[in-house]
Amino acid sequence: MDRGISRSDVSPWKCLIALGFLYGAMSALAYWVLHMKHVKPLTVDAPVDCFSETRALNHVRQLAQVIGGRQEGSPGLHEAARYIKAQMEMLQNQAGPDFRVEVDETFVNGSFNMEILGRSISLGYRNHTNLLLRISSADSKDSDPSVLVNGHFDSPLGSPGAGDCASCVASMLELARLIVESGWVPPRPIIFLFNGAEEVFLLGSHGFATTHKWYNSIGAFINIEASGTGGLDLVCQSGRGSWPSFMYAKSAVYPMAHSSAQDVFPIIPGDTDYRIFSEDYGDIPGLDIIFVFGGYFYHTSYDTIERLLPGSLQARGENLLNLIKGFANSSELQNAQQRASAGDVRNGSKNDRAVFFDYLTWFMIFYTRKEALVLHSLPMVVLLLVPFFLNFSNVGVSSWFGMFLEMIKGLLLHTFAILLAVIIPVVFSIFRLLISSNTMNWFAHPSLAFLMFVPCSFAGLLIPRIIWGNSPMLDGASLKESREDLLDGRHHWGAFGFYSSLSMVYLYAGLGGGFMTFFVSVCMILSWCFYGLFSYLFGQKSLRAVVGYIVPLVPPLTFNVYFGGFLVQFLVEKMGMMGSLPNPYGFFIPDIIIASAIGIVTGWCVGPIVPIVGHWLARSNIVQFMLHISVAMMAISSQFFPYSTSAPKRLVLQHTFQTSDASQILDSSYEFSVVDANSLYFVFKNAPEAAKELQIHSDFSLDNTAHSEQSNWMVLLPVSYLFSGSLKFPAREQDIINHYKQLPKLSMNKPIVTSNGPRRVYLELNLGSLKEVWGAVLNITGPLSNWSFADNKLPAPEKFKAGPLSYICRLSGSSSENWSFWLEANSSEALRVDLGVLDQYLVEKTRKLKGHFPAWMDVIAYSSFLSSYTY
Secondary structure, eight states: OTSSSSSHHHHHHHHHHHHHHHHHHHHHHHHHHHHHTOOOOTTTTTTTSSOOHHHHHHHHHHIIIIOOOOOTTSHHHHHHHHHHHHHHHHHHOOOOOTEEEEEEEEEEEEEEEEETTEEEEEEEEEEEEEEEEEETTTTTTSSSSSEEEEEEOOOOOOOOIIIIIIHHHHHHHHHHHHHHHOOOOSSSSSEEEEEEETTTTHHHHHHHHHTTTTTTGGEEEEEEEEEEEEEEEEEEEEEEEHHHHHHHHHHHOOOBTTHHHHHHGSSSSSSTTTIIIIIOOOOOOOEEEEEEEEEGTTTSOOOOOGGGGGTTHHHHHHHHHHHHHHHOOOOOOOOOHHHHHHHTTTTTTTTTTOOOETTTTTEEEEHHHHHHHTTTTHHHHHHHHHHHHGGGGOOOOHHHHHHHHHHHHHHHHHHHHHHHHHHHHHHHHHHHHHSSSSOOOTOOHHHHHHHHHHHHHHHHHHHHHHHHOOOOOGTTTTTTOHHHHHHHHHHHHHHHHHHHHHHHHHHHHHHTTTHHHHHHHHHHHHHHHHHHHHHHHHHHTTTHHHHHGGGGGGHHHHHHHHHHHHHHHHHHHHTTSSSSOTTTTTHHHHHHHHHHHHHHHHHHGGGGGHHHHHHHHSSHHHHHHHHHHHHHHHHHHHOOOOOOOOOOOEEEEEEEEEESSSSSSSEEEEEOOEEESHHHHHHHSSSSHHHHHHHTTTTTSTTTTTOGGGGGGGTTTGGGOOOOOOOOEEOOOOHHHHHHHOOOOEEEOOBOTTTSSEEEEOOOOOTTTTTSSEEEEEEESSSSEEESSSSGOOOOOEEETOOOOEEEEEEOOOOOOOOOEEEEEEEOOOOEEEEEEEOOOOOOHHHHHHHTTTTTTTEEEEEEEEEEEEO
């Protein structure tokens, strides 16, 4: 080694490299766990009393590959229902004399009001199929408390739905087979609900909850869903009370649950059947368990069986089997009548949320809120006692106050470091976009986001330490310590106070995420003890002392890397469908969100060790090196295309027909929208064949192209509120006239009634000869005072930008009869009814246009029939 380089110059780089290896190992472990590499799928030859992923995949293959799309209005939905019913009847015939196996097929109808995506709408439905399988002992009664397992077999528009939710149906069928063939007679009835109308806004579960005879017998439910194609099968919601999450903690083979998920779930666009059973139409204790990885393919044509992550179904199946047994054997299981009699004595209040988390799916830690109040307070007690122990030879109020003040300075130091760890990546992301034409370059390459933002975030953690290291505030003459010793101690206990305070804030805010900071706080106490021991043995300025400090923190840091990696990956995948905001600000939002998330994750993964490693790494050359890495990776990022077939861009293509009666088309157009920050200009720039088909020339810009009105997207309400910057191009209408003899039409079927009260208009909706109707939407403006939907209750009015207040009703379900309803007006002013009908049939010209888009684009295409009426 060059004698001109001192040992003190080399040691920081050794420390940095060692940390790189440490965090690399933790990241590899987290990746291995998150992608279910540690779960071995069982084959088709597995014992009959074991859940087999391979057997379940055979059902997925039949539903998603052989049958294909199972959208409302499509033939595939009825084929899927026949297949599931045949499987249930097969099990019914197989069951031994100790079993009572019942198969029930129901067609549900109803109407109700609901808030979806923050918008109030009314829903009316008819003839949706629910399939139920009830497995119980031969001597069971209908009123016995039962366990419900719910999953849906319909799929979203344009998707074969392998993950969402053929995987759910397959898991349920394999579990039902296992129960029957293994001979395990459940002590309480197990009900499997295969509902056929979840994607059309939870209608199947609503129909079951409001009409079925078995509903009041349910004592606990498990709703299984998919927001992707596998990975963590996360408990995203749990209630009422803490009993369901406690049962999960006791039962799960591969626990995947974080109480903090309930803090995040409400801000994610979407909903599940959980709300019907536990919130809107009951107070049943239950769990909402969702596949959360593979969100790239969620609600796309790429949601195929090949995309399912191996091991995911196996882990889900083994967890569900134990959980079903746990609920069925529990003395706490009560039907609706028993719950009503017991009140809140057993389950506690609805907001009595326990704190729980899994440690890398290996085991689960669970404690009640009352226990959390004690446990999460202990670090704060330690924080108040530390000044006495550190100044034991000079105990007194003034010395305690002086030491506590030093710790407050350390807390401010660490808070500033955490803030910079978030702010600097955000600034870098904005700077990158100012000189780049594309946002979301990291979308198909999540590792790129980490390489861009982690180094500059780490630099942000070190900068305050450099500033404070040269500050006169470190004048510790009254304390017999060196400046470095004083800074290390102040920073450590300040960081300890920061994490302890966060634990308390989380808890008293009613949130569930305080377990992470509590875990860190406890281990930081051990770290300081080990650091003192290793400093005594090897010297305070040795790297071995740093090792002594880090080793006790490895367990919480590994968990933080695991949880942080999950969070960032989940957010990256969801950025492709979170909606498009108007430019110029919408262009920046996804990068800012990801940069902020990575900054926060870096803060909680690296922040706890900065008080001591900062002694080695808080140097200008280290910070410059980190910043240079981020700058270099941002420069390289421009060479990466945002999308691929493994991370497709979503494009909505609506072939719009403006009609005036059952046979006349006034106008026809192609309308396009996107649901992420890369606009339609980006789409057509990178889809030259489609642009040519639409006669888009080289001088194309968003400003010189006709924009699509938000009201034209009414068939997708309320999802269409996520759209902005939609464009419109002319299209031919003759092809659709050749295909359909009659178009949708709204007409009066009775004379208007005006005597003695409000004016009542009786209407009839004829869907014409449309055969694959997904749904119809009524948008009503004017003096509407009542209607025949939702038990004669109006939802809260909504508004299309600057338009008048309107009332929205969605109708779905096939029938040979027309929809009949009435509207009431409380004045002579005219009622206006805008009608939109979504049909899944595409004319040949539209199918050809859809095929011109590149493979890395997932195009959801359909036909929309719009008409307006006044009464």
